[in-house]
Each structure stands twice: as C-alpha cells, then as structure tokens.
Amino acid sequence: MAEATKHEDSDTRTSELFNVTDIYLVFRSCDGILFRINSGFLENAESFPTPKDFPTGLDEVVDLPEQASTLELMFQFMHPRRQPPLENVVFDTLAQLAEAVEKYQVFSALQVCNLTMANTLPNHALEVLEYAVKHNYPGLSDRAGPAVTLEIISNAAPKVSPKVIQAWMRFFNKWIECMHAVRESRPSYCNQYAGKDPQCVWSQGSSSILNLLARTIGKQSDISVTDLISPANIDGPWCCRNGIIEWQSKARAILSGMPRFSTFCSALIESVSYPECVESKLQQSGHVPWYVLRRY
C-alpha cells in the first residue's frame, strides 16, 4: 500500500483540486504530484491509510504507488462532492482507478467503476476479464470472457493471470465441443423431399454456413450462432429453409447447455487443495477461506 514517508521536496507540484491547508495528510503519486487531503475524508475508504497509520508531522509525505490521474479521480469519490464523470476517461486510467478503488475499498466508487468497465466491452475484453475475475464480479466475467479471442489471450499470455488463462482455456475447450456438436447436428437432407426439387441447394448452402461457423473459431465465442444458421443465410427453396430452421433449433438447444464463463472460474477455486497441516493452521488462526470451509 503506502510506502515509507519522506520529506516533501521543494520542487514538487501539488494537485489543484486537493491542496487543503487545515488538518491534512500529504500523499505523493508515483509520478510526483502531491495531494493534501483533509484527514477526515480518508475514512471514506475502508482500506486507505489513516492518520493513525502514519503518526508523523504535517511536513511528511506518504508515497502511494498510483499515478496522479488515478488518485485525483479516486480522491473525488472520497469527498462529499459531485462525483467525476468516467465515461470519457481513457481506458488505462479507468482500469487503474477501478483497481485502486477495489484495493482501498472506496465504496462510493465501486459500482460506477464496475459499470463503466462493463460499458467498454467488447473492447479491452481481456483487461475487463482480469478485473472481473480478480474482484469476483461473475456477471461481468460472463460478458467479458466470451469476447476474449484466442489471438488476444495468446499475445498477452505472459501478463495474464494463471487463473484467467486456466478458466479461459477450459471455457474455450467447451465452446469448441459445442461448436463441433452444432456442426454434427446439421441435417443430412433439408427434408424428405430433398433432391426432388431442382432448386434445392442444401448441400452447398449448408456447407457455406459451416464455413461461416468455422471462421469464428478462436475469433469469436460470443457470436449468435443461431444468427448464422438462419434462413437469411441460405438462398434456397422452402425445403432448404425448413432444413435451416430444424438445424437452428438443434443448435439453440446445444448452446443452451454451454456453461457461463464464471462457472469455469468457480471450478478452479473449488479445486484448490491444501495440505492437512495448512488447513489445521488456517482454522486455528481463524483465517479460513470460504472455499476451505465448504469442504467440511
């Protein structure tokens, strides 16, 4: 959290928004901007350092690892004032703010950060997924996970958390299984009269839809498959349209069994296993994670 206190340098700059002169603590962002914050408002963040954490004089500075742009937004949420609009904040700043308000438990900012992160989808899907999984927002991970492509997660792999990679791989594997089942559910003939109508295009028409489906593998797991398997995508007579409607119905049934992304995260948590001696110590200390408790 906060780093060692240091004396304020004479050439440092101070935030224009946060420069009070009464009872305050001085914080410095990692990029060197000072914030003089009325100490009474620090209690509006559950996990933020308070005056009793730093019993130093007013000329001491508490270094924080966040950037000034993040702190300036976060401190506004901790003060009794109109909250800053976030919809036009650049994504990197928004993501850092969302992380900071979770870290310091700034309750007044948690929900608005969550909603604003969600509104960036399908852009920044991997970053939103990391945030959602880390801070346990299953509804948001259900939206972000399918928007992460194989290319995105492959390119970012060294920086992606092991939990997100494992959950996404399991999700993706299941998605491929479902898509294979959808492919196999294609009716062989559009109906019993197939071949008797000279206009019937079932063989070629349904094959072109299979190609459309194949091109989405690894690129999109949030497509509406039933939009691709659609009468709009086959230019044939009534028999072919009936065949497509039958295929679409089968595909819809198969995909209704596709688990939500968050269930793959839960499966990982439940698979955590502690050695007996560690579990014993956890219980004695009173720090028993809920996923350990569930095993008793």
Ligand SMILES: [Zn+2]
């Ligand atoms: Zn046909």
